Amino acid sequence: MTRYLLEALNVSVYYALKRGLLGGAIYDVKALDDVTLRIEEGESLGIVGESGSGKSTLAKCFAGLIKPASGKIMYKGRDIYSLKGEDYREYRRSVQIVFQNPHTSLNPMMRVRDTLKDVLKASGKWGKDGERKLAELMKAVGLREDILNMYPMELSGGQAQRVAIARALAVEPKVLILDEPTSALDVSVQAQILELLKSLKKTYGLTYVFISHDIAVVRYMSDRIVVMHKGKIVEEGPSSDIIENPKHEYTRSLIRDLIKLYAHIEEIST
């Protein structure tokens, strides 16, 4: 038995891209280029890189939403595309993904209650104690119970993201893939969500893959950081090493840019 929960082994992904209004030439975008990454149970792995570096594509590969053109995605040491029946369902349940924009990832026509109920039903977790489960979920993500009766449109960005997190938690996953979960939120709501995620990780013993373009946010959330650039992993290591002793020029530029922009807040003593 492997100690890795999730692995990407030599994964490449291409997108066919049409250029010009009338079709024109067809180019292939190489979104992931021979990426290998192993995630241990219980760790907080951070993935950082500029927009277009392939972070979301990798996240979707781990979640089984995109099939790589070559390479393998492994769950508990087994190729996810060889899993059958209950094994496959267990994998899909165990690996949940939360996207950047909760307002587009939640069904606008459904009340929060029905969104959560559907997920519980689909995973066979809806029973006599269903209502109690809903109340627990709301409590876990710090929302009042009356929000169960609302539609996503009636929620603020932060509240909607909490609902998206509750939906992911409903099926009792092992891994949460968090793809820029706070990038569309203002900094104070971001802080609330980051603290919520930290406490959920402790409570439920989750494994995190936390993705952001902001290396300060990634550092705050992760024990280990992977830096992506143009579809490749250019550097990885323990968070403090990556920040204090970056080896790759691209990593250095990410850190340098942030320090330059945030010089004054960096210097404040605490």
Place this chain on the structure above:
Amino acid sequence: MKDPMLVVKNLKVSYKLKDRVVRAVRGVSFKLVEGQSLCIVGESGCGKSTLGYAISVSLPPNAVIEEGEILVNGVNILKTDPVTVRGKLVSLIPQDVGAALSPLNTIGEVFADVLGSIGGGRDSSLKVASDILKSLGFSDPQRILKSYPHELSGGMLQRVLIALAISLNPKVIIADEPTSMVDASLRREVVDLINTIRYNYSVTTIIITHDIAIAPSLCDITAVMYAGKIVEIGPSKSLIEKPLHPYTKMLSKSIPRIMKLVELKPIPGLPPDLGSPIKGCPFAPRCPDVVGDLCYNVEPEEYRAGGRSVYCHLYGGASHDTISA
């Protein structure tokens, strides 16, 4: 002291809805001289964009200016034909750059249109546009002028919108969250660009952002807005380094640092609903430093020191040296 370029005096703006009135800006005053820059920071829903729309005379139809004055270069723009104000005295760079330009026109056509409104012919307009684009770092302005918006990246579009905003030589430029939806690498570029126009065109700028930490790299002065009012205003560096208002302090503690791992202390709860009446200090329900009933009942007045103004009962009766900014 130079004459102020922009004066906002006791501005109050509301939105009329079917069943209620949202008081989005509840009495804002400040002055800027030529070339000065102001950051307006605060959480979502505090009235920052509404203030920006009011100053650029681009409020939506359901908004009403209840009270106040806005003077640009001595002109009361609320009593002036908006057509002579927009773009010419004040320009707005909207938050959603993707939606700002029609997909059917080339960038060149947009410039010709805008510059044509002041009587420029097509060729001279394109020449002016090309010069501005060049000054903002486009190496091939001709290609940009021939492009449609969808052919440009987000960063390039932002650059084009900044170029458009300065094309009529306005006195004041307002950018609504220019750094918010762009990724961290592009953010550096946007900040450099805004600073370029500040210095090269000596235009007075207002930058709206929820990110208080970025304020010193963008603006001389920072105003912290909460529930439709300014709660603290002063020189950006000292305001960040020594915040006085508990809200300002807590905003700074919401931001992850890069070099030092510092635990975040999020502000609990949400800003108040501006559709309901507000009594006392609007921040009191979330404030860790409430000084008794006073905060819940009496609206704090302005206390001034060292170029800083703060609206908080903690500083009530404070002399100038107890709040040295």
